[in-house]
Amino acid sequence: MKIIKLFLIFFMIINFSQLKSDEKSEELRNQILKNIRCLICQGQSVYDSESDFALSIKLIVKEKIDKGLTEEQIYGFLKEKYGDWVLFDPVLSKNTYILWLLPILLFLLGGAIIYKYLIIKKKTKD
Amino acid sequence: MKNNFFYIVVGSFFIFCFIIFYKGLNNSNVYVPNIDNKKSIPVFIANDFFSENKISSEKIFNDKSYYILNIWASWCLPCRKEHSILMRLSKNKSIKLVGLNYRDNLDNAKKFIEELGNPYSQILIDKEGTLAVEFGAYGVPETFIIDKDNKIIKKFIGPLDLELLQEIEIYLK
Secondary structure, eight states, X not given: OHHHHXXXXXXXXXXXXXXXXXXXXXXXXXXXXXXXBOSSSTTSBTTTOOSHHHHHXXXXXXXXXXXXXXXXXXXXXXXXXXXXXXXXXXXOSTTTHHHHHXXXXXXXXXXXXXXXXXXXXXXXXX | XXXXXXXXXXXXXXXXXXXXXXXXXXXXXXXXXXXXXXXXXXXXXEEETTTOOEEEHHHHTOSSSEEEEEEEOTTOHHHHHHHHHHHHXXXXXXXEEEXXXXXXXXXXXXXXXXXXXXXXXXXXXXXXXXXXXXXXXXXXXXXXXXXXXXXXXXXXXXXXXXXXXXXXXXXXX
């Protein structure tokens, strides 16, 4: 009886960890699919799209996760096939310097203007 | 003086933005991946269209000749439109045409080939569309020119026409 109980506990633990790992890979899959642009319906992510292209990409991403590839490796594979634009979240590269740095520059420029006109003026008034 | 400088900077910034957005109005808002990079063809195993036997890419692209890979489907209307061009291309003995049947019903695809003729020396089945992704395709029809070193040297998105046929013939010379 004791052996049966132990066996059942062992069996449940194994099943539970299997479920957990399935859940994790499903989460990772959804996270990746939400960051891939559907090239047929370009405003949508592959996660939201049901186009033939999106269905194929969903299968490929699942296959690659099952093979043990990381998120970065899967993005690398897709970028090699379709370029940086296939990802919604572009990485910092020579093609995207302006995209990443312009908002920071504008923020600093705006900050400098505000500082100059509000704070310095206030000081001079005082 | 300082105020003038400020207005000039702000004015120039707005003019710069206006020019960028105005120029952007004329650009296509449909992204097309970079298609002129020489890339090696992927290594794969696929099922043959007629025998359904497995065949490897090494066996298909083993001749030191030019290949044209055409992705097609019976449900795709532009594929029907370009088929006559492919039939013309198949008469050129210096190239081999390979067809990739994309996410299709096999019976319908066979009827399509029976009706319009078979320009391909080999047709492969891509039931899930994953092989097309390996080639960097995202729809049908798409056509790739593959050189003697098994590198993709040109890709055509959309149906072939007489103008593109001439372009292909220039590549093959």
